[in-house]
Amino acid sequence: MAERRVEQAGILAAFVAACPGTAGTTQARLVLSALLDELADHHLAELPRGRNGWDDALPPLPRWLRLPPQPKQDTRHPRAPSMAVWRRELAWAAADSLSSAQLDVLKTVNRWLRDTDGDDERRTVVPMRERSLEIFGDEKRLDALTATTLFAPGRLTLATLAAERIPPPLAYERVGPGSIVLVIENSDSFTTLSTLLEHRCGQVGYVAFGGGHAFEASVARISRLAGVTDIAYYGDLDEDGLTIPQRANVTAAALGLPPVRPAAGLYRLLVGQDVRGLAPKKIDPIVAERRVAWLPETIRGQAANVIVAGNRLAQEATGTVLLRRNGSWRSDL
Numbered sequence: 001m002a003e004r005r006v007e008q009a010g011i012l013a014a015f016v017a018a019c020p021g022t023a024g025t026t027q028a029r030l031v032l033s034a035l036l037d038e039l040a041d042h043h044l045a046e047l048p049r050g051r052n053g054w055d056d057a058l059p060p061l062p063r064w065l066r067l068p069p070q071p072k073q074d075t076r077h078p079r080a081p082s083m084a085v086w087r088r089e090l091a092w093a094a095a096d097s098l099s100s101a102q103l104d105v106l107k108t109v110n111r112w113l114r115d116t117d118g119d120d121e122r123r124t125v126v127p128m129r130e131r132s133l134e135i136f137g138d139e140k141r142l143d144a145l146t147a148t149t150l151f152a153p154g155r156l157t158l159a160t161l162a163a164e165r166i167p168p169p170l171a172y173e174r175v176g177p178g179s180i181v182l183v184i185e186n187s188d189s190f191t192t193l194s195t196l197l198e199h200r201c202g203q204v205g206y207v208a209f210g211g212g213h214a215f216e217a218s219v220a221r222i223s224r225l226a227g228v229t230d231i232a233y234y235g236d237l238d239e240d241g242l243t244i245p246q247r248a249n250v251t252a253a254a255l256g257l258p259p260v261r262p263a264a265g266l267y268r269l270l271v272g273q274d275v276r277g278l279a280p281k282k283i284d285p286i287v288a289e290r291r292v293a294w295l296p297e298t299i300r301g302q303a304a305n306v307i308v309a310g311n312r313l314a315q316e317a318t319g320t321v322l323l324r325r326n327g328s329w330r331s332d333l
Contacts, residue, residue: 004067008055011036011065022253031253033059033290034246042147043068051286059293060286084184087113089160102150107137108135109161123162131163138250170221172208176201181228182263183208183215185235185244189315196323202333205231210235212244219248222257232333234263237270237303238279238312249294264296265329266318271299271306275317282310 016023039045047064084110118124133144184190235241249260
């Protein structure tokens with residue numbers, strides 16, 4: 001089977017077509033880098049492994065990527081053509097090559113579309129998990145299906161199902177009148193910084209609890225906070241802690257929110273403490289280079305050395321006593 005390889009020019013063209021509002025901005029490379037990681041995580045693309053497969057800018061972008069091969073047709077047991085009479089919203093299904101499992105999903109959707117045709121109340125846009133339970137009897141089924149090729153361009157959409165994805169709640173404390181929302185990855189550090197900023201808030205208006213990977217989606221809730229023009233993030237210095245804000249930045253860019261930037265003073269203080277713990281694994285140097293590209297330039301090298309060595313820096317190392325004694329962390333807040 002021929003290799004399905006996409007060169008960098010093709011990657012960039014696809015990005016411009018998919019995210020025209022972000023392409024050409026200062027956030028373009030960061031957003032594209034995070035999007036490519038998500039494709040790789042879902043096995044929808046294979047990124048280069050060696051350094052020569054990446055360009056030299058920051059963050060590095062792949063010179064090429066590979067797409068997964070098309071599934072082979074099972075010639076021993078050819079599937080009989082579907083005799084379903086598709087609703088107009090699913091007319092594309094008659095022409096596409098679909099697996100039996102995909103056809104079963106679409107037939108279920110087809111029945112729902114038929115049964116709700118003309119019923120404005122049942123076609124009211126509702127949260128995705130409510131619609132998933134109604135159609136499939138499983139509130140989380142659509143979570144899984146939206147990451148598959150059934151929701152590729154030109155196929156199913158949440159709009160077809162009169163559903164919308166609801167970002168998880170974002171817990172926050174109002175600490176002052178400022179325009180910065182400071183997002184903290186972990187709960188203890190959230191409490192520490194909320195308390196300290198209540199007495200001297202600087203330009204921080206809100207302190208929000210990121211809650212780990214939940215912030216990749218809950219960042220959307222920031223649009224509901226009045227007067228926010230700046231989103232600063234502070235988390236652990238490890239692969240997850242660096243991946244989370246960069247993926248949240250993708251959502252922020254799509255919604256027209258300010259970029260998710262590092263809380264530089266807090267990260268500088270964290271790196272300066274150098275209280276290392278063991279990480280689950282060592283990080284490949286090219287992956288480390290991509291992760292730390294989001295951090296302030298002055299600490300990228302030190303941060304990369306930490307995660308390449310298989311270590312991590314927990315944000316709790318910048319605890320209450322240190323933050324009271326050393327106020328340098330307030331410099332960009």
